[in-house]
Amino acid sequence: MSEDTTPTGTTQRADDPESLWLATTPTTDYEPLDGGLHVDVAVVGGGIAGLTTALELKERGSTVAVVEADRVVTGATGHTTAKVTSQHGLRYSKLTEKFDRRTAEQYGRANEAAIDEVERIVEKHDIDAQFRRTPSYVYAESAENIDKIREEDRAATQAGLPSAFVQETDLPFDVEAAVKFSEQAEFHPRKYLLGVVEAIHGDGSYVFEETRATDVDAGAPNRVETERGTVVADDVVVATQFPIYDRGGYFARTHPHRAYLLAVEIAGEVPEGMYYSAASPPATMRPYRSDGEEYLIVGGQSHEPSLGGPPTSERYRRCEAYARSRFDVESVAYRWSTHDYSTVDGMPYIGEIGPGAGDVYVATGFDGWGMTGGTAAGMLIADLIEMGRSHYADLFDPKRVTPKASAKNFFSENAVVGARFVGDRVRTLLHDRDDLPRPGEARVLREQGRPTGVYRDEGGAVHAVDATCPHMGCLVTWNDAERSWDCPCHGSRFDYDGEILSGPAVEGLEHREYPTPDGGEEED
Numbered sequence: 001m002s003e004d005t006t007p008t009g010t011t012q013r014a015d016d017p018e019s020l021w022l023a024t025t026p027t028t029d030y031e032p033l034d035g036g037l038h039v040d041v042a043v044v045g046g047g048i049a050g051l052t053t054a055l056e057l058k059e060r061g062s063t064v065a066v067v068e069a070d071r072v073v074t075g076a077t078g079h080t081t082a083k084v085t086s087q088h089g090l091r092y093s094k095l096t097e098k099f100d101r102r103t104a105e106q107y108g109r110a111n112e113a114a115i116d117e118v119e120r121i122v123e124k125h126d127i128d129a130q131f132r133r134t135p136s137y138v139y140a141e142s143a144e145n146i147d148k149i150r151e152e153d154r155a156a157t158q159a160g161l162p163s164a165f166v167q168e169t170d171l172p173f174d175v176e177a178a179v180k181f182s183e184q185a186e187f188h189p190r191k192y193l194l195g196v197v198e199a200i201h202g203d204g205s206y207v208f209e210e211t212r213a214t215d216v217d218a219g220a221p222n223r224v225e226t227e228r229g230t231v232v233a234d235d236v237v238v239a240t241q242f243p244i245y246d247r248g249g250y251f252a253r254t255h256p257h258r259a260y261l262l263a264v265e266i267a268g269e270v271p272e273g274m275y276y277s278a279a280s281p282p283a284t285m286r287p288y289r290s291d292g293e294e295y296l297i298v299g300g301q302s303h304e305p306s307l308g309g310p311p312t313s314e315r316y317r318r319c320e321a322y323a324r325s326r327f328d329v330e331s332v333a334y335r336w337s338t339h340d341y342s343t344v345d346g347m348p349y350i351g352e353i354g355p356g357a358g359d360v361y362v363a364t365g366f367d368g369w370g371m372t373g374g375t376a377a378g379m380l381i382a383d384l385i386e387m388g389r390s391h392y393a394d395l396f397d398p399k400r401v402t403p404k405a406s407a408k409n410f411f412s413e414n415a416v417v418g419a420r421f422v423g424d425r426v427r428t429l430l431h432d433r434d435d436l437p438r439p440g441e442a443r444v445l446r447e448q449g450r451p452t453g454v455y456r457d458e459g460g461a462v463h464a465v466d467a468t469c470p471h472m473g474c475l476v477t478w479n480d481a482e483r484s485w486d487c488p489c490h491g492s493r494f495d496y497d498g499e500i501l502s503g504p505a506v507e508g509l510e511h512r513e514y515p516t517p518d519g520g521e522e523e524d
């Protein structure tokens, strides 16, 4: 195991999950909100959707305030693959089938416009974002997927995208066929967005970190309540992945999925293009080069936490096995995971958040393609706020009703979440309170009839929390690679002492007293 000191001053070990993007940029230290404030637009969430919205609005003359619960660009945007592309797997054949050709065309146009917008922002604000135009591919390694590739190329071409069916790539292993999109892009998401944050902060606009929003009070004007004061605003944008303010039944229409990434050093050439496989689960790849460092970012293993399955450590192991089976991997420098949300019809929700909250907007459900999706959201919401209209308002309207495209996922997702809600409680009864985990492990036990998450650290000390998620009551599950309690229902995450890592929950897991095996006191 190698150890290096990163630019953030932390120690990076290949065994500890840390995103390459976070490890290669400085930390930020914007002040928290202190008291009250009145601006034109309040933006909740400091990821790419929220920050792009704020910049777009500031450029058009509005005053904005971004409130971020943690540090900006440390959530999903700080843990992405960072592909800036309109190629989203086999998206266009699915959209054509589930909706129609026009819907696929509009979706493609919105995402192509997002690529151009990132390039415009990079140039206008002179951001050293490592932005680079490069092709993107969806590839098939087995002959049985060639028809899917042909169909995707046909649908994408009909949708007006720069698509081509090819059988040659710069991958060092054989592929049967691929759909190639030209003029796509990659960048360093934190370098890009830290430049965006600099452009937002100042001249009557603000970025507040360590300021957790706890509620939105829709009215005229609207109020964003935080742990550190209230932001009053004419318009509010909720860009917190899963919305912290659910005025549209998002809990039943949006579901999380997780994915895993490695940055590996390989012998030989790192491919130039960005790649995504047509297999299930798909693999994803892109190059990273900067200051003499060269990595292949490779991963996948996307899954829905509510469906259970192997532990996190096994997901990482499978990503590494995939990389080693196709490249001569010399070392694993970084590994990290991320989660994003999908909607029941596969189309993001961008626009007015729901009935009775006319000046509150939402951006969520990018299905793992948040770099273009989040940018498109910023452009669309800025248009709605400033002009009252957008070319793409109907396409992404969160209030849309799409029974044909939604039915299957709506019922299956809610059946799964419902099963977790009830089934986990039944299973918990199997674990007696004395059935303590071994050091370094965790499990949910029944303590005085209540589900209790018990983690024993390597020294044997017990850390116990209420295992009921404060968002909507599902039971959390243990993430063994990141030593966190994760909620399978809507994706909230907590550290082993119950501190909140990410929402939609706005408070942590309650601390529980729990005796150690030798009868002593637990660790505080």
Ligand code: FES
Pocket (backbone or CB within 6 Å): 469, 470, 471, 472, 473, 474, 487, 488, 489, 490, 491, 492, 503, 504, 505
């Ligand atoms: Fe919704 Fe836990 S119940 S995130």
